Structures are given as C-alpha cells and as structure tokens.
Amino acid sequence: MTSVHTPTAPSTPAPSRSTGVALMSGGAVSNQTGAAIGSLAFDTITPAGVVAVRQWLAAVVLMAVTRPRLREFTRAQWRLVLALAAVFAVINLALYSAIDHIGLGLAVTLEFCGPLAVALAGSRRRTDLGCALLAAAGVAVLMRPQPSTDYLGMALALLAAACWACYILLNRALSQTLPHGQGTATACGVSGVLFLPIGIGVLLTHPPTATALACAITAGVLSSAVPFLCDALALRHVPAPLFAIFMSLNPVLAATTGMLILDQHLDAWQWASIAAIVTANTTTVLTRR
Template sequence: MQKPAASSPLVGVALVIGSCLSLPFGAAVAAQLFPVLGPWGVTSLRVAIAALLLVAIVRPRPRKWTRQQWLAAVLFGVSLAAMNGFFYAAIDRIPLGPAVAIEFLGPLVLAAVLTRKLADFTWVGVALLGMVVLGIDGLIGAEPLDPLGVVFILIAAGFWAMYIRMSARVGALIPGSSGLAMGLVVAAVLLIPVGIPAASTVAMDPQLLLLAAITAVLSSVIPYSFELAALRRLPQRVFGVLLSLEPAFATLAGWLILGQDATPLRLLAIALVIAASVGTTLGVRRDRRDGGPSGPFTAPIPLPD
C-alpha cells in the first residue's frame, strides 16, 4: 500500500479548492454545448479528450498491473462515466448551483459515515444545512427544479460517493496518475455508444472542438488530478466536507457564465458551506499538530478486491 504524501495537509486543502474552482467553470462551458451535442455527447467527448491528454502525458503501463489494480481502475472508470453523464443530464434541466448542492449529498453522506469525531459530524451538519438552504431556494425561487433533473442529480450523487472511494483505492494501489489515466480510458470506452454522433458533429466544427477541449481540461484533467493528489494527503471524511466549497463556486460560475442569479438564500448557503470547510481545515491542522492521523489510509478501507 502506498504511503500518504509526506507534506502538510494544507497542500491537500489547496488541491481540493483548486478542484472546486475548476469543475463548475468547466460545467458552465459544457452547458453551452448541450443544445448542439446533448449532455451525454458532451460527457463522452470531455472524457475521451481528457483520457487522450492524460495517457499522452502519464504514459501508463497497465500490462504490469495486478488483478487488484485493474479492478480498481475499472470501477474508478465506471464511477467517472456515470457520475459525469448523469450530472450533465441534470444541469441540462436544473440550474448549476442547486444541481451541485444536491449532488453533494453523495460525498456528504460518505463523510458522515466515515467520521469518527463529534467535531467532524458537526461540520458535516453545517454543510448539510447549506445544502438544505440551496434546495429550498430551488423550490421556492423563480426557477422551480425539474423533477427528472433532480432524479438525475441524485443518481450522480451516488456515483460521486463511489468515485471518492475508488479514487482513494486507485491512489493507494497505483503510483502516480496512471490509475486516473486508465480510469478515464475505461470511462471513454463505456461512453462510446453516445459519443459517436457528437464526435462526428465536432469534427466539422473546430470551434465546438475547442470548447469540448476546454471542458475536458477544466472538468476532468485538472480537478481529477488535484483530487487524486489530495486524497493522498487528507482523510476521506475531511476531503468530503471540503468539497462543500463546490456549490459556492458553482453558483458563481452559473452567475458569471450562464446568467443564473445568486439569490440571498444561495448567498446564505455559500456562507454555511464555507464555514464548514474552514472548520474542517482547522481540524486537520489540529490533528497534525497533536500527532494524530492525517492521511486517508490510516485504517483499512473496505473496498472490493
């Protein structure tokens, strides 16, 4: 089992924040492609481009992998394909900020299950309150949430929790970013049936291809690389609550790029999730100072072999 990176947990915190900044802006760019390519077509192109870029950079050598390593990479790829596809299908129907807030139920539940201290559970509760406020805003605001969009984002939430677990597993079993690269390859293969029409459309329009490439970099290459590195430095429960910053950045991206208003309730939710993130970050620093566990693999993680 690979040891956690020997660096300050603050590096892990910075990596998670970088991911939270990159993902929603990538999603906002992707939303502009939905009318032409459809959400699943955009998902396929994004994952395929990201896979090609990472394979070219990382040059993985999966021939030498064990059965455990291959299974982890395949399950990681399944979670990537489903999480991204259902998320894009959701934001084609509901605003970006509420969508990310609802999707965060996946990692929030995971963080609550993994927490071992009252303080961690308290901060999960604060973040959950922020999600509830965002949900209320979506229900009583000027733009009601589409029921099918909510169903899609709840499915994405479940696969997001699976992604976090499998990302930790891949980080433990496969050195560097090779596991991420091959996970994206698996996801790209799974999405081929919905990607062929989109690829033929993009091939005839360089501008669409450029937007798809920007989406791939902002929504896959940067955030997944950052999150894989962060999971080697932070406990999974801390990683999950830190991701509570993402609805705040999603609301900002929706406002700046898609013209989706930031209502007072959404601003209140942003304050709550930032408070939860700050509280969790201080808890990581305190654990490190007191000599407590600071890595994600200090206890066995019950995942399939």
C-alpha cells in the same frame, strides 16, 4: 467533477505554500469555467455529447502522462479499475445533465455532498454530527418544494454526489496498489472507450457546429486536464488539510462562475444553503488532524 486527493504532506514554507495556493486557484477556476463553457454546447450536442468529448480528451491526456503498465495489472486491480471507470462514466453524465436542469452552482453544491458524506461517515464526534445536520439543512432548503423546483435535476446532482463518494473510496484503494495515478488514468481511458458508442451516436444524430465542438473540447481541457495537473502539482506545496479546505470553496466558485458566464442568478436562500454546506465541510476538515 474535481479530483480529490488526500495524501499526507509535510508543513511547507510560505513561498512554496503560495505556489500551491496559486495552483489550486488556477485548477478550481479552470474546472468551473470549463463546465460553464461546456454547458453552452448542450442545446446543440446535448450533455451526453459534451461529456463524451470531455472523456475522450481526459483519457488521451491522462494515459499519455501516466503511461500505465497495463500488462502488469492483476485481476483484483482490474476489478477496481473497471468499477472506477463506470463511476467516471456516470458521474460526469449525471453532473452535466444536472447542470442543464438546475444550473452550475446548485448542481456542484449538491454534488459536493458526496465527499462530505465520506468525511463524516462513521464519525461519532459531536462536531461532525453538527456539521452533518448543517449540511442536511442546506440540502433541505435547496430542495424545498417550489413551483420552479426541478427534482430531476436535483436527483441527477445527488447521483453525481454518490458517484463522487465512490470515486474517493475506489481511488483510495487503487492508489495503494497502483502508484503514480496509473489506476485513475486507466479507469479514465476505459471510461473513454465506454463513451465511444454513446458519443458517436449523439454526434451523428446531433451534428455539432464548430462552436459547439469548440466548447466541448474547451470543457475537456479546462475541466479535466488542467485541474488534474494543477492538483497534482499543488499537493507538492501544500498540506492535505489545506487542499481539502480549498476544495470546499468549489460550490461558491461554481455559483459565481454560473452567474458571470451563464447569467444564472441564485436567491438569498440558495446562497445561504451553499454557505451552510461549505461551512460544514470546512469545519470538518479544520477540527480533524
């Protein structure tokens, strides 16, 4: 999963915007490359093992960077943190399990329906209705019955999508009460603790090889630490709408990465479905102030 932030940002000069685009590009490529490399360890330590290692690394990095003041948190803030921690735990496990079943490109595309649903929720604009229908058509084509259709993998990807929608809403609420990402970092730390018994159990029953462990660690660095820092820095250089549009390209990037690194090839209908979902999200962002 890639972090989604939607703060208000002023217009920026071209050199600064170029820096922001470079940072967004680096973060997106890093995120999808990390997911692809992490999937190479699935056969050895299972998706749960890879997610556990990723969560532990993300927790250490984010807690070290933000240094949240835990003793100052209120009960209401802790409730939001714990809810977000549960979302973190489920979303990554669901996404990586989906990647194991249906491949990187399709899993990320279906997961992307989560933020799109948040953007379209409650809107009565005709443009948004058209975008919703276009995205729904893309999902319907992806999930059309075929001999090779993996409904479990698709269900896991849609679970990740629902969790991403919850992540956006919870993160938005936390950002209003806890500054500088303290809530997100703490939730990631709690999620890392939740994965201790799961990860230890998996690693004991599925002894990792050096290669598998290296892949899992690489996934943790490339898919958590690097995108988080790149996104945070990019938002200092580009307006939020441009950031949101750029995020829309993640399904295309995921499908391309899956093809280049994992040899996962999609047919014309699947590419068309990805294009429909990306177009729906981009249109939604462009037609809103």
